[in-house]
Amino acid sequence: MTTEKKLAEVVGLDVGTSRIVGAVKRGSEEAIVESQLNAFVSLPHTKLTGQSLVREGIPHRLSGDQIVVFGNESARMADLLGREIRRPMTRGILNSQEADSHHQIQEIIRTVLGENTSPDAKVCFSVPAPPLGGEDSLTYHEATLRQILEQLGFSDIRAVNEGVAVIYSELEESNFTGIGVSCGGGLCNVAVAYMSVPILTFSVAKGGDFIDSGAASVTGELINRVRLVKEESFHFNGHFSDKVQQALTVYYDDMIAAIVQGLRDSLGTTRSVPKFGRALPLVLSGGGVLPEGFRDRFEKALNSVNLPIEISEVRLARQPLEATARGALMAALSE
Ligand SMILES: Nc1ncnc2c1ncn2[C@@H]1O[C@H](COP(=O)(O)OP(=O)(O)OP(=O)(O)O)[C@@H](O)[C@H]1O
Ligand SMILES: [Mg+2]
Known part of the structure; x- marks a missing residue:
């Protein structure tokens, strides 16, 4: 006779401006990843x-x-109704302009995790780093997400920085030493870690939404429509006669430049540049890295500035849309 033992459940949750992604692992089974637009x-x-x-x-x-x-x-x-979608989050944190944002995020998390996830599950959710040069407090955002998860019945809850989660998910073979970048909808998050210890984290307040609204305003299209075009057909290195594609390239380059400069400035102002004793790999994740040619464009921009550390390689995450959730799952598992 076999005794049925309940499998321990662990949940990694990426609460993003654009999408909420859940990675659920039961016992030794493979993690199941689900996502919904936020x-x-x-x-x-x-x-x-x-x-x-x-x-x-x-x-x-x-x-x-x-x-x-x-x-x-x-x-x-x-899109069918010719309207903009409404968003519970903006620039990486809860949208204070949307009265119903808490309730809505809770519903989306419930949908992503499914009805079967046990309240005994360990949960780790992602939070952004403060934006460079910004004063935004993340305390309210983090505390509210905790509350939302508690209301869903969970009690074993912790948070992980988004860039660090990317390092957990993608840089195991370099012993969690390197740079994790997540190009999201609201923000780009960057983390540098040495043997899993975060040395530096920051965010840049330019992400997919910045690109979409910039391209929409110069072309007169709806933001949601520009986003759909970007996701379906945008790529680098084309010679565009199309105005939307051309505008997308301009705003994309602006975002890449802001990340690279942020990295240079933050490493430069860290009192003593960390002596890693080795070249660091850099991993690119998030929906923003998906257009063809993004990796090359980023590497070129990186090579054009003088970084105080050496980069061994620039590569894309295995599944750019899942890296944060999978990293949060790793963080929950390693507790
Ligand atoms: N196939 C695609 N090609 C280009 N861009 C894409 C594609 N799929 C998604 N994106 C863009 O990626 C962004 C969303 O990425 P992601 O899901 O990583 O963000 P997020 O984690 O929700 O946001 P944040 O981390 O900023 O809070 C959006 O701007 C979206 O338009
Ligand atoms: Mg994200």
């Missing part, structure tokens, strides 16, 4: 719309006389 759109409530959403399995909830559609499908729905 966005919503509301529609007038009719019985027919409600039934259609249920039939298609699209996440939604009722709110007064409105149906709120959230997660992946909200973008297409907003």
Whole structure:
């Protein structure tokens, strides 16, 4: 007779401006990774719309006389209606302009983790580093996410810096020594670690949203539409006659330059430049690194500045959209 033992569950959660990603590991099984867009759109409530959403399995909830559609499908729905999507987070942290953001994030986390995740699970969630030159406090953001997770029933909760999570996920073979970069929707997060110990973390307040809104404003397109074009067809090194593609290149280059300069300045002002005694690998992750040619463009920009440390290689994360969640899972597992 075999006794059924409940498998211990561990959860890594990437609470991003653009997407919420959950990596759930049960016992020795492979981690299961799920994600949803961290966005919503509301529609007038009719019985027919409600039934259609249920039939298609699209996440939604009722709110007064409105149906709120959230997660992946909200973008297409907003595009069809010619509207912008609404976002519970902005620039890496909770959006104080959206009254319903806590509730909405909670619903999306619940959808991503599924009904079966046990409240006994250990949970580690990602938080950004403070922006360079900014005074934004992350205390409120982190404490509120903790509260949201507690309300979902979890009690074993901790936070991990996003750039450090990328290092945990991608740099095991260099003994967690190197540089992790996550190019997200709201921010780009950077961390430098030596044998898993964070030496330096910062964020740059330029991410995908900055690129989208910049390109939208110079072309007169809706932001959500520009984002869809960027995700479907943008790549570097094209000779574009298309105005949107050309504008995307300009704002992308601006973002890359800000990361590279941030790295140079932060390493430069660290009182003594860390003596790593070896060249460091740099890993690029996040949805922003997906366009073809991004790695080359980044490496070129990196080579054009004088860094006080040596870089051994610049490479893409194995699964750029999952690196933060998988790293948060590693952090939870290593506790
Ligand atoms: N295939 C793609 N090509 C280009 N860009 C993409 C692609 N897929 C996603 N993106 C962009 O990546 C960004 C989202 O990346 P990611 O999911 O890593 O962000 P996030 O973790 O939610 O945000 P943050 O870390 O800033 O809080 C968005 O700007 C999105 O438009
Ligand atoms: Mg992110």
